[in-house]
Amino acid sequence: MEWVETTGKTVEEAKEAVLDELGVDYSEAEFEILEEPKVGFLGLSKRPARVRGRIIPVTPKSKDGRRMKRRKPSQVRDEAGSNNKVATGLDREGKPAQNGYRPERNKDMQDKDTERSKAGEDSPKPEISRTELAVVAQHFLADLLYELEMLATVSIDHLDDDSMELSITGDNLGSLIGQKGSVIAAVQELTRAVVQAHAGDSAGRVMVDVDGYRKKRREALERFTRSMAEVVLSTGEEKVFEPMVSSERKVVHDVVAQIEGVSSRSEGEEPNRYVVIFASSVEEAKDQQGAEVSS
Template sequence: MVGKTVDDAVNAALAELNAKKEDVDVEVLEEGSKGFLGMGSKDAKVRVSLKCTPQNKAVDFLSGLFDVWGLNVKISTELDGDVLKVELEGDDMGVVIGKRGETLDALQHLTSLNVNTGDGDFVKVSLDTEGYREKRVKTLESLAAKLASKVAKTRHNVTLEPMNSYERRIIHASLQDNEFVTTYSVGQSPNRKVVIAYNRK
C-alpha cells in the first residue's frame, strides 16, 4: 500500500482490510521522503497483512467465499475462551442458512477446518445468522415435546426426519427426563434419524 507517509499508507491498508491496527502486521518497504521544494518526493510503501489469529482466519476464509458467491455479508467475530463466535449479517441470509440450516452447518465445518490449521490450540467455531441457531433449538424442542406426547398416548414409535448430530442431540437432551418415552438414533449419516419410542418400563 502506498501513501504520502507511512501512517497514511497504513491507514489506507486498514480501511481496505476493514481491520484495526492491533490486528495486522506492518512491514515498511519505503519510508518515503518530501524531497526538496516539492521536487523528487517519494511516497511511503508498506506491506500490511492480517495477523494469523482464529478471528482473522475465519474472516479471511468467509470473505473470500462470499465474494465468490456475490454476497455482501458483514462478518463479526468474538473469541470467548476456546469458542470462536461468528455472526453473519446481510440481505440474503436465507441462502447462507440453506434447507434446515444445512448450508450454515457446512460453512461452520469449513470455517473450523480453516481456523484450526497450524499448531495452535483447537478452537470450536459457532457460526450463526439472524439468531437461527436459537430459533432452531426452540423449534426442535417444541417438536420433540409434541411428538413425545403423541407417542405416550398412542404407544406407537415415531421416527423423525434425518438430522445432523447437533440436532439429534437436542432431541435426545430435551426428552431425557421424560418418563413416558425413550429416544435412540438409527441409520447412517447423513440419513441418521431419531426414534421417539414408548417407554414400556
C-alpha cells in the first residue's frame, strides 16, 4: 500500500487525516512522524505537523486461498493516478478536501474515535510547578521577541509561591516600552494571560520589566512624590497627579504613607484614574466640621 502524507495543526490531527484518506481504523494503520508542529507567537501554529501513514501490510495468502476483492472504479482510478498523495485533511475553510476519492469510515470506526476523544477530554490535566510556569512565561516572551525581530535576553529574576518577575535586556528596546510604559504593560498582561491559561487562579502575580524601565520609573516616581508632598506640607494645597496605572498609583500611596502630615487618595475612573495628595490636617478639619454639623 502506498504511503499517504498529510498535515495538521497537531500530530493527532494529521493522523486523523491519514485515517480518513485510507478509510481504515487506527489499529489498521502505521504512521511516521515527518515533522513536529512548531508553535509561533501567541500560541498560533507557525508550522503544521507532517505525518505519513499506510495500511499495515498483511502477509498474502496462498494463491489458491486468495479471493479477488471488488473495488469501486473511483478507488482504482485514485490509486493508479497518484503514487504520492499529499493532503491537508481540511481545506482553507475547514471543510473536508474534495480532491480524489475519500472512502467513508464505518460507524464502528467513528464510535471508537469518539471514545478516544472523550477519554482525552475527561483525563485530568497534570499539575504544573511554579518553576515550569516561569519557564512557560520565559518561552512566550522569547517567542514574542523573535516575532518582533528583536535581539534580547529573557531572564527570571524572582520566583516564589505568589509572584514571578521576568526581565528583558538588550539593545534598542524602546519600542517594547512604549509611551509611559504602555507597551510593556500590554506585554505583561499577555504574559499573565499565558501563565493563567496553564495555572488558572494559582498563577499569582506576573511582572515583566524591560531594560530596568520599571525600576527606574519607580525610583523617579518616588522622588517626585516626595517633592510634591513637601509642597503640600508647605502650602496646604492639594496636588493632583496625572492618570497612572494601578501599580504606579500604589507606589505613590506607599511613599505618602511614610510621610507625616500628608495623605493620598485615588479618584476618577479607569483608565484615567489618578492620585491626589493633600494635607492630613486639612482633611481632618473637614471631617471634624462635618461631624459637628451633622450632630
